[in-house]
Amino acid sequence: MTPKQLKIILPLAILAVAIVLMMLLKQGRQPAEQREDLPTGVLVDTITSQQESLIYRVSSQGTVRPKLMTNLVSEVNGRITEVSPNFVEGGFFAAGELLVKVEQDDYLTAVKAAEANLARATAALEEERARVRVAEEEWASFTDGLAPELGLRRPQLARELANVRSAEAELERAVRDLSRTEIRAPYAGLLQSRAVNLGQFISRGTVLGNILGTDLAEIRLPLSDHDLAFMRLPGPDNPNYPAVELSAVVAGQLQQWQGKLVRTEGVLDERSRVIYAVVQVEDPYQLQRPGDSPLRFGRFVQANIEGIASGAVFRVPRNLLRPGNQLLLVDADNKLEFRTVQVQRTDERYAYISAGLSDGEHLAVSALPNPLAGMQVRLGRVNGEWQEVDSTSQTAQAGD
Incomplete structure (x- = not known):
């Protein structure tokens, strides 16, 4: 075969092979998969409104x-000779428990002196009463007239009676001072702070500590x-x-x-x-x-x-309440709706709606960047549960 013939036959052979390969590829190509049109609208999770009666908190x-807080103050002078083991900061004690004891020697002596003074006054009173009886008998033996007060020693008797009462008061004071050397808890409590300790000399008005009632x-x-x-x-x-x-x-x-x-x-x-x-x-x-x-x-x-x-109200999460007391709802046609409601009360978690809602309405809980009234949406989860939607919708949600 001459070179001239080869130049004519070779291009024709290449063109024929290309045509055969193109036909083979066309026969082996699979038809394009037909997909149904996906439903329009974004998935929106909702909760349903439910009327209820509750007690507000x-x-x-x-x-x-x-409730009780007291400063313990000394009412006597003396040296502290005894301190309760519970008289420490944070220590608990019962009502009437002895907390601090002051040296009692001087007060015991004062009680004895007051008792002796009362005994003398009582003896003098009895002696004066005897003299009054003698004076009354002597006056009656001489005359039947009215005897003068001084003649019957009535003023002297009143003086001795006053001395007895004064001695009794002195004894009561001495006994009271002796009892105050024992400082007891006025009620059950604990010691918040302590200002004195064993061996310390205290005077009247010294603060011993601060106690709290328990x-x-x-x-x-x-x-x-x-x-x-x-x-x-x-x-x-x-x-x-x-x-x-x-x-x-x-x-x-x-x-x-x-x-x-x-x-x-x-x-x-x-x-x-x-x-x-x-x-x-x-x-x-x-x-x-x-x-x-x-x-x-x-x-x-x-x-x-x-x-x-509260009566009958709707309790909704507070974050769903928009400015102007509005809620975002999904209506029966799966379209967004802004609803103005009457809010009776709000707290940290909920808003309590008294008017503007009905039972079973869908409140949108999904975060929508630019929601518009009338926007077409699809229900996703209602009260946390998926609705019965087709597989393509679930696939699209999973892809999102």
């Missing part, structure tokens, strides 16, 4: 303090006018004391105690414009019930006060 906070603890809780609208304070027309639940984190664990609201201080604070309610807790250190966690003085606690019944 009013929240506040305060510091635990003792029978009752009190917590002052600030309440605003808005809070007062949802609770009933105790008073002449309401003898019931609202229950109060106190809580605090102690050693990393949440502890709770029960108390009752017993009174208010009755005067608004001029700076904060709040009124203080007082909650009492019995046996805060759990001395009668060992094993329970004590409610120590000085601890800051949260308080939930039992309030009034």
Whole structure:
């Protein structure tokens, strides 16, 4: 074959091979997969509104303090000869327990001297009474007339009687001073601070220490006018004391105690414009019930006060409430709707809706960047559970 013939045949052969390969590739190609159109609209999680009746809880906070707090003060002079083992900072003691004893020698001597003085006065009174009887008999033997007071020694008798009463008072004072050498606890409590010790000389008016009563603890809780609208304070027309639940984190664990609201201080604070309610807790250190966690003085606690019944309201998470008291709803056509509602009360977690909602309506809980009224959406989770949607919708949600 000549070169000239080769130049003509070779391009034709290459073109024929290309045509054959193109036909083979066309026959082996699979048809394109047909996909159904995905539904339009973003998935929105919702919760359904449900009307309920509940009892409001009013929240506040305060510091635990003792109801009774006393400075122990000496009423006598002398040297301290005895100190109770419980007379230490943080020590507990019972009512009437001896805490400090002062040297008694001088006071015992004073009691003896007062007793001797009373004995002398009593003897002088008896002697004067005998003289009065003798004077009355002598006067009667001479005349039947009225005897003068001085002749019957009545003034002398009154003087001796006054001496006896004065001696009795001196003895009572001496005995009282002797009893004051034993300084006892006026009530059950604990010692907060101590200012004296064994062997120290003290005088009348010396502060020995500061004690706190452990029978009752009190917590002052600030309440605003808005809070007062949802609770009933105790008073002449309401003898019931609202229950109060106190809580605090102690050693990393949440502890709770029960108390009752017993009174208010009755005067608004001029700076904060709040009124203080007082909650009492019995046996805060759990001395009668060992094993329970004590409610120590000085601890800051949260308080939930039992309030009034709400009637029929809708309780929704507070973060769903938009400016202007609006909620974002999904209507029956799966379109977004902004609804203005009447809010009766809000707290840290919930808003309580009294009007503007009905049972079973869908409240949007998903975070939508730019929601518009009438926007088409699809229901995703309702009350935390997936709705029955097709597989493509779930795949699209998973891809998101």
